[in-house]
Amino acid sequence: MLRTVLLSCLVVLGGYAAASWLTHGFQVWTDEGARRLEVALSPVPLPAVTLQGPGLAAPELPALVARGGSVTIADFFYTRCQTVCLSLGSSFQQLQAALQADAAPGKAPPVRLLSLSFDGAHDDAATLRTYARRLGADPALWQFASVPDAAQQQELLQRLGVVVIPDELGDFEHNAALLVFDAQGRMVRVFDLAEQELALNYARHLASKGP
Secondary structure (H helix, E strand, C coil), X not given: CHHHHHHHHHHHHHHHXXXXXXXXXXXXXXXXXXXXXXXXXXXXXXXXXXXXXXXCCCCEXXXXXXXXXXXXXXXXXXXXXXXXXXXXXXXXHHHHHHHHHHCCCCCCCCEEEEEEECCCCCCCHHHHHHHHHHHCCCCXXXXXXXXXXXXXXXXXXXXXXXXXXXXXXXXXXXXXXXXXXXXCCEEEEEECHHHHHHHHHHHHHHHXXXX
């Protein structure tokens, strides 16, 4: 009887220890949660991928997000998407309106928006320009870009933990999140799509601290 009780206790303790290790001390319970915690603890440097897009201020991603010492809120999408990307576009329209209300005359915006297409083979500069106009994007606040080189595109997705899976119809299944990039060219936070106000407030706070 005593042996059975001791074995049961060992099993419970072993399961507790394994769960604690797998969930970073019970702070997260999903892969996505683990990813967000790891980014918060160890910011991820952006790879120097070459971009294409309308009116880009810099040809490589780290230089683009570092310009003017601003903080960037980014998302991943593709222009042919008719599902979650529509919600992302709506969220960014709301973020843009909030940033326009924050704007100080004659000063560079401390927070900018960047929509990155993972369909670089289709979403060239002209396609992205048309899409940006449809959403009413202000180029001073909200830019659009894609990575034309397939190997660089895959490197970027893997580095930032963005999951993109082609489906049978030529579209994609993908995760959606708001990514915050600092002026040092690093991903420093990942927020859920429903946390756009939290993402904006964090970006504002980060920008207020300076580069």
